[in-house]
Amino acid sequence: MxxxxxxxxxxxxxxxxxxxxxxxxxxxxxxxxxxxxxxxxxxxxxxxxxxxxxxxxxxxxxxxxxxxxxxxxxxxxxxxxxxxxxxxxxxxxxxxxxxxxxxxxxxxxxxxxxxxxxxxxxxxxxxxxxxxxxxxxxxxxxxxxxxxxxxxxxxxxxxxxxxxxxxxxxxxxxxxxxxxxxxxxxxxxxxxxxxxxxxxxxxDGGGGDQRRYSIMFGATGERSHFSGSYExxxxxxxxxNDRSWTRCATDKYRDIDVADHWGSGDFIDPLTGQSKCYTLDSGGVTINTIGTNTRTGVAAPGGVGTRFNRWRPNAAVTTGLVGYEGVDTFTRDTFDKDMLNQSLIxxxxxxxxxxxxxxxxxxxxxxxxxxxxxxxxxxxxQTGYRQLSLDYGVGNPLIPANLRDSVAGAPTNLTNGANLGVRAFIGFGNDQSKQNVDYYRxxxxxxxxxxxxxxxxxxxxxxxxxxxYTFQSFLTSRLAQSLNVVANGAGGYSCVDPSNGCIAAPGLNSNTIGGNLPADWKNWVFVPVTGNxxxxxxxxxxxxxxxxxxxxxxxxxxxxxxxxxxxxxxxxxxxxxxxxxxxxxxxxxxxxxxxxxxxxxxxxxxxxxxxxxxxxxxxxxxxxxxxxxxxxxxxxxxxxxxxxxxxxxxxxxxxxxxxxxxxxxxEQFLGGTTGFLANTADPCNEYGEREPSSLRYQNCASLGLDPEFQATQGVTVITQGGAETGLKAETSxxxxxxxxxxxxxxxxxxxxxxxxxxxxxxxxxxVQDAGGAGILTNCYNSSTADFSAGNGLCRLVERNPLNNALTVTNGFINxxxxxxxxxxxxxxxxxxxxxxxxxxxxxxxxxxxxxxxxxxxxxxxxxxxxxxxxxxxxxxxxxxxxxxxxxxxxxxxxxxxxxxxxxxxxxxxxxxxxxxxxxxxxxxxxxxxxxxxxxxxxxxxxxxxxxxxxxxxxxxxxxxxxxxxxxxxxxxxxxxxxxxxx
The missing domain is CATH 2.40.170.20 (TonB-dependent receptor, beta-barrel domain)
Structure with missing residues (x-):
């Protein structure tokens, strides 16, 4: 494709x-x-x-x-x-x-x-x-x-x-x-x-109505005239939710070995037998689920296998991971009725x-x-929908006893230095953005x-x-602070650092996973963010x-x-x-x-x-x-x-x-906005598999990297205006x-x-925002790549000499x-x-x-x-x-x-x-x-x-x-x- x-x-x-x-x-x-x-x-x-x-x-x-x-x-x-x-x-x-x-x-x-x-x-x-x-x-x-x-x-x-x-x-x-x-x-x-x-x-279907009321006025004299309007x-x-054709988005795939019609290749919801609503959307969100290390357990209805790293609460499960059923790509939850509250218009x-x-x-x-x-x-x-990935570190007392041995990954920015123990994929619900714009001429x-x-x-x-402009966002610092807790002696937990009015995060349980979160905690970690x-x-x-x-x-x-x-x-x-x-x-x-x-x-x-x-x-x-x-x-x-x-x-x-x-x-002065690409976006990742005569191979070798080099760091992409890189006018x-x-x-x-x-x-x-991936590809495939002189697009690429992490300045260029x-x-x-x-x-x-x-x-x-x-x-x-x-x-x-x-x-x-x-x-x-x-x-x-x-x-x-x-x-x-x- x-x-x-x-x-x-x-x-x-x-x-x-x-x-x-x-x-x-x-x-x-x-x-x-x-x-x-x-x-x-x-x-x-x-x-x-x-x-x-x-x-x-x-x-x-x-x-x-x-x-x-x-x-x-x-x-x-x-x-x-x-x-x-x-x-x-x-x-x-x-x-x-x-x-x-x-x-x-x-x-x-x-x-x-x-x-x-x-x-x-x-x-x-x-x-x-x-x-x-x-x-x-x-x-x-x-x-x-x-x-x-x-x-x-x-x-x-x-x-x-x-x-x-x-x-x-x-x-x-x-x-x-x-x-x-x-x-x-x-x-x-x-x-x-x-x-x-x-x-x-x-x-006809409701929603999206428009109304306009206006007054127009004017007068013309011998030496003057005046007219105007207010609207x-x-x-x-x-x-x-207001339109039937948006209430259940499906894959709309076709499997011609099964039936030559659109939908025959869709993921089928085992609970309904129909094409699944709001399926993964090319690797998109999952909700009502936790991620752990891979372990043995009971499959959810419609699932296959006995080893899983994604689970959904189910109180009826008494073997394997007690209280949870294993879910796979076909069976995990991806739909929440609150998704239908999102703005179409x-x-x-x-x-x-x-x-x-x-x-x-x-x-x-x-x-x-x-x-x-x-x-x-x-x-x-605008009304949107937000998923929350809440990371509980290994040893966190908020994790139930039967999940405390899970080590699901390296430390994240929420685990306060500990390895990732359990990640909760929570359907947080609707959020709202708003704009107040005053314009005069x-x-x-x-x-x-x-x-x-x-x-x-x-x-x-x-x-x-x-x-x-105002939108709602979780604050990383507050989420991490709220997850750093100790028992308070009253059957609950308190923040280790109570500054800023910290409120302890909820324990990892079915209510939390299902999005039923304490209001006071939500109001502290999820706040309006306003710019001008x-x-x-x-x-x-x-x-x-x-x-x-x-x-x-x-x-x-x-x-x-x-x-x-x-x-x-x-x-x-x-x-x-x-x-x-x-x-x-x-x-x-x-x-x-x-x-x-x-x-x-x-x-x-x-x-x-x-x-x-x-x-x-x-x-x-x-x-x-x-x-x-x-x-x-x-x-x-x-x-x-x-x-x-x-x-x-x-x-x-x-x-x-x-x-x-x-x-x-x-395009000239856009402030640096940081984004990230996966580590596999590094052009030198396992470059030894390429032909030694290729430009990619030669350019990576010129940096002293081993042909078996494996990138372990994500690529940082900083998008900013092009004034400093000599941006010119475009001609036509x-x-x-x-x-x-x-x-x-x-x-x-x-x-x-x-x-x-x-x-x-x-x-x-x-004038074009070239994109981090495009800059990397064209730099490392160039016959004139000179990383020391920084010519051409390679001037926008920097490799950290200590850990070989890449940073790309994705400025606007001609x-x-x-x-x-x-x-x-x-x-x-x-x-x-x-x-x-x-x-x-x-x-x-x-x-x-x-x-x-x-x-x-x-x-x-x-x-x-x-x-x-x-x-x-x-x-x-x-x-x-x-x-x-x-x-x-x-x-x-x-x-x-x-x-x-x-x-x-x-x-x-x-x-x-x-x-x-x-x-x-x-x-x-x-x-x-x-x-x-x-x-x-x-x-x-x-x-x-x-x-x-x-x-x-x-x-x-x-x-x-x-x-x-x-x-x-x-x-x-x-x-x-x-x-x-x-």
Whole structure:
């Protein structure tokens, strides 16, 4: 299962998929709204005010763009049933199936901490996608040391007018992070009066309900305007117990010698005769069990043999190990009903305040003094489950007499210097993590005219993230102190060291093993652990734009500007974490650092031809940016784009550009976090079994190690930021080629438009946490390994001369390469039918390549089509609007996925289920709009489609479902939205 090679291509019926597209869909251009788009894409919208399209800083009187820009309007999000901007942005229609960090990842270590929601386009990750609000950066938010991306939770909802998605590299326009694309959330500017809005999304199966209440307000005067919104959003917890498909996760293995169906190879619970729930999960937890030296005893029901080192209490056993029955892999307990209390979707509450406004001051070029404020408060929690491995040392009086002769291993950090006697595997129960995140962003500026045609804009912005994060943990020092006891003369035991209020650990008995633990002891050894994360960012920007000079077929325009940004991170973990006192959890040092950048940029748009035969329009756009970072020095990026319209109904567009991403602050300054690998991870362990001519053999021999060397120490891995190792920015190139068709068929046929865009993005020198095992393998297999000089990756490896223990510094380094290539298809058709208007839109993405490799010598692996990397995705919706009514029907499709090729498995004989079938989500809604109020209601996941299942132990799963944001975990959901305006 571990031999990996690139997937061989197995294209789908591409012609069929394309034919489906032509049946009902639409290209998405840079557009203001769907109504304006149908006119604005036919000819120049000269009746429109000048606008700035995402992907350009030049104001113009047309919405056409050299780069493809997808637009999602507020109305479309509402009809689709999304209850937040976050949900709309993480939908398949925007992400094209690439996996996102959402509310199902609460139990995992993710950048931004639990509860954060992020967005990454093209599968290149959230740090390579730039999020803007009204054209200005949304600074990172979240908790813990790895805050480096915008948290979608901070965004407003009801006042959003539209979302523009540029799926093209744009660092020359916007600076760092715009590698895979740009998301620009644009708010409504013309708001007069007050309106209320309420929306409730209720799941059919219970749990996970969402409610949002908002008020939007504004006023426009002769010389000033003001608008804003306040919103309260709450999401209830959805637990594993709330869904049938998560209540009993099984192996889902197949034994084709027994039966050719999934589950025939599962561990069978001897008590039920069915596949065992929550089985070992690739060597995971066991509970209600003790570990001892190997001894003779009675097997548990369904077990075999007479010699065991794992036991379960059973008072009926009177021979062998009295009071205990021996358990093996098949019979030991791995399930506790409290496991079903874990969060499937974590709960959250947010308060969001947004306001914007401006006043004409009548001087400095008829300037407007404008301002914008965004404030957000998030409270989120996650429920988990904890196992406790409690080590009793040899001779500990808390061990019953018939187990005191057990010597199960060497001393541990709980046995106070004694050898390990008995280890109790205890199902401790549920634990909880919580986050309180306060975020605000304020910017103000002055914009006006420079002469009659040029405009200027000066802006100052400050963003601030302040988060407290709390989780529960056992303290190693307190556990050890509580196990160091003596008899107190009253039939009980007391701590040898009673300082700090020590409470003696419970004796080893069936209650302790079963998780029935004294409350006072639990409260002393299991405590809340709180840290604080602060992230601040300041930006000063000045730019001008306007016409430059006349050309034979139009006027050249330009935009020029300078920008200064400074960011600072300060993550202070609990002192318990810094001291390494969190039992079975990694230690973490503070993450503190800052960086600043000065940039100068320029953009030109040149109308080469217009209104001539063979060129209704030929425009070239050029942009460039000079960047000077304090951390790594200077860099330049550029982009060239062109739009050619030979005839009115046909346009070609193309662009080529370079982008870069400056290392995030956590990638530079992450405090050292300690983890461990097994002793067998030492590359020199028994290296004499290798060929003497091999690089591994020669490199180990150069250290003076005996060929029969056996590693007895685990490998310490310290993960930290890469500032000290000379971390640089990663660079990338992006190409796009597009064709837009807008045929005019005459009255009665309707408006049909079609676009196809080819994209090709390559990231080089990518910033990557290489991993301890990867560093060791590549160091010891290198022909240039020089441990004394510390060159290459070997500079990150240190071997203790006394005991030969290895320590690996797993810093972020510039090593990885990422490539993504594919095609975006968009088809739209609009026609008047009967008394109303019919509109249908389809978006389809085909990934040709999604390749990643960490080290230069690694084989390139094309992940396209594998689990979590669908080769094809599409969204389709059609609506009909007449008078005050509108209906919508939508479908989201994710292509089937499989990983058999990757693992070199034959799907006909493999015991593992490593595929998911085609996945469809349907939705339906109805809307009625009156003069001052509207009601929208509908259903998401109309067919109550459950996520497809796979075998456990290969990929992260929820139950047996693949952990993947493209699948719906809520089930059928009813929604209703009501608005009322005064």
């Amino acid at each position: 571990m031999n990996r090679k690139p997937l061989s291509r197995n294209p789908l019926s591409f012609a069929l998929a394309t034919a489906v597209l032509f049946a009902a869909s639409a290209p998405v251009f840079a557009q203001d709204s769907s109504d304006q788009a149908s006119e604005g894409t036919k000819s120049k919208a000269t009746n429109l005010d000048t606008v700035t399209v995402t992907g350009s800083r030049i104001s113009k009187d047309t919405f056409n763009s050299v780069s493809p820009v997808q637009v999602v309007t507020r109305e479309e999000s509402l009809l689709a049933g999304f209850n937040s901007t976050t949900d709309a942005l993480q939908s398949t229609a925007v992400t094209a199936g690439s996996s996102q960090i959402n509310n199902a990842y609460g139990g995992y270590v993710t950048d931004g901490g639990p509860g954060a929601n992020t967005l990454g386009l093209r599968g290149l990750g959230p740090t390579r996608t730039l999020i803007l609000l009204n054209g200005r950066r949304v600074a990172p938010a979240g908790s813990r040391g790895a805050v480096g991306s915008a948290d979608l939770n901070v965004l407003p909802n009801s006042i959003v007018d539209r979302i523009e998605i540029l799926k093209d590299g744009a660092s020359s326009i916007y600076g760092s992070d715009a590698v895979a694309g740009v998301i620009n959330i644009i708010t409504k500017t013309k708001v007069d009066g007050v309106s209320f809005e309420a929306q409730h999304n209720a799941t 309260y959003y709450t999401r209830n917890e959805l637990t594993l 974590s709960p959250a509450k947010t308060h969001t305040l947004f306001f914007q406004g401006g006043v004409d001051i009548g001087v400095l070029g008829d300037a407007e003094l404008y301002y914008e404020f965004l404030g957000n408060k998030r409270k989120s929690t 304020f910017n103000a500026g002055l914009r006006g005219n420079l002469g009659s045609e040029w405009k200027y804009d000066f802006n100052v912005m400050h963003s601030d993230n302040d988060a407290d 994360t602060q992230y601040k960012e300041d930006t000063v920007n000045f730019n001008v734009n306007g016409p430059l000079f006349d050309m034979p077929y139009g006027t050249a325009a330009g935009a020029f500007g300078v920008e200064y940004r400074k960011a600072k991170i300060d993550d202070s973990p609990s002192q318990y974490s810094v001291d390494g006192d969190l039992f079975n959890l990694t230690s973490a040092a503070p993450t503190r650092g800052s960086d600043s950048v000065f940039e100068a940029y320029g953009e030109l748009e040149l109308p080469l031809l217009s209104g001539v035969t063979g060129a209704e329009e030929l425009t070239v756009n050029l942009s460039g940016r000079y960047t000077d970072y304090k951390s790594y020095g200077s860099d330049e990026t550029y982009k060239i784009g062109t739009l050619w319209t030979p005839v009115k109904w046909l346009s070609f567009r193309a662009s080529y550009g370079t982008s870069y991403r400056a290392p995030a602050l956590y 190139t992006a190409k796009t080629l597009g064709v837009v068709l807008q045929p005019e068929f005459g009255a009665g046929f309707g408006d049909l438009s079609f676009a196809v865009d080819y994209f090709d993005i390559k990231v080089e020198n990518g 090593v990885s390469t990422d490539k993504v290539r594919g095609l975006d298809f968009t088809l739209r058709y609009v026609r008047d039918i009967g008394p109303g208007e019919f509109r249908t839109t389809t978006q389809f993405t085909h990934y040709i390549e999604q390749t990643n490799k960490v080290f230069q010598d690694d084989p390139e692996v094309n992940y396209s089509g594998q689990l979590r990397f669908p080769k094809n995705t599409a969204s389709f919706d059609m609506s009909y609007k007449w008078k005050n009514w509108q209906t919508r029907y939508g479908v989201e499709w994710i292509d089937k996925m499989e990983s058999y090729t990757y693992y070199e498995e034959d799907p006909a004989t493999s015991q593992y289920k490593l595929y998911t079938p085609n996945y469809f989500l349907q939705s339906f809604s109805v809307q009625y709009e009156a003069d001052k109020w509207s009601v929208t209601g509908g259903v998401r996941n109309l067919a109550d489609k459950e996520p497809p299942t796979i075998s456990q132990g290969v990929y992260n799963t929820v139950g047996n479902a693949l952990l993947y944001s493209g699948f719906d975990y809520f089930g059928r959901t009813y929604f209703m939205n009501v608005t009322y305006a005064f």
